[in-house]
Amino acid sequence: MTMPWPIEPMMAVAGDLPVDGEHWGLELKWDGMRVLTYVSADGVRASGRRPGELSGHYPELSGLADLLPHHDVVLDGEVVAFQEGRPSFERLQRRMHVARPSARLVREVPVRYVVFDLLFLDGDLLYDLPYAERRALLAGLDLAATGPVEVPPYLDGSDTAQVTELLEFTREQRMEGLLAKRLDSPYLPGVRSGNWRKVRNFHTCEVVVCGWRPGLGRREGGVGSLLLGEYDDKGRLCFAGHVETGFTDRALDDLYAMLWPLRRLTSPYDEPVPHDLEHDAQWVEPRLVGEVAYSVRGRDGRLRFPVWRGLCDDKDPTEVVRDP
Secondary structure, three states, X not given: OOOOOOOOOXXXXXXXXXXXXXXXXXXXXXXXXXXXXXXXXXXXXXXOOOOOOOOOOOHXXXXXXXXXXOOOEEEEEEEEOEEOOEEOHHHHHHHHOOOXXXXXXXXHOOOEEEEEEEEEEOOEEOOOOXXXXXXXXXXXXXXXXXXXXXXXXXXXXXXXXXXXHXXXXXXXXOOOEEEEEEOOOOOOOOOEEEEEEEEEOOEEEEEEEEEEEEEOHHHEOOEEEEXXXXXXXXXXXXXXXXXXXXXXXXXXXXXXXXXXXXXXXOOXXXXXXXXXXXXXXXXXXXXXXXXXXXXXXXXXXXXXXXXXXXXXXXXXXXXXXXXX
């Protein structure tokens, strides 16, 4: 059959380590950008969670054509930038928003494509195959763990000692956590399924940027903190708190440049906001999506002590729905 294009990636739900570990495979949760690649004799194309061609953002992906010269495949994976040996979402930000990076930027911020699923192989659509079988076919492609591409193996969930050791390793390295995937699970494009679980070391969520408050001190004249929002199950944009930590000076400058053209006179929220915001908040159209890490969520739904992690290019703001 014809290679499908584009494919919406299957997504995971948040959860705990499965108690029936023998039915699950465990992978590291890579802190990067989800990218599906389409490799054929015509070259390499790439897409993410939103429609659009991404191969120009990451020229490193073109090497897949040389690694798979006699195959037509669709791969699912994560583009990752590393810093001091571990994934750095902050460092990846320098590449995520550049459609045609210069050779200098590619050298300064190299990325790797970490592949963890195979969805199409030489005319066969593999959605209905179990995860374990898709991973076996992926291993059979013998993608070299050199250059910009690697295929890390998954861990058998029944080996509790190794699972505990791997989870402890992610905590020591300040990585996000693990992904648990049922060995018999099919691939469900565009579906957030309980067959895949995110086992996190800390909470993260996506938020809509709804405005900013001006900075003080060295941040004077720019962004001091961001005002955050999430949609509820009725489609109303609700206040989710504000974030003022986790920014580099460069990130604040970039945010200011992107937010300034989006200014508006009125609040974009569909509910009242705290009174202390009304006198100095600069409201914007709710078009940008970011990710924050946080310690706890209050009863009012607001995030407590959030830390900014970066913008998410691949997310529609209306899809940022508060997790009940």
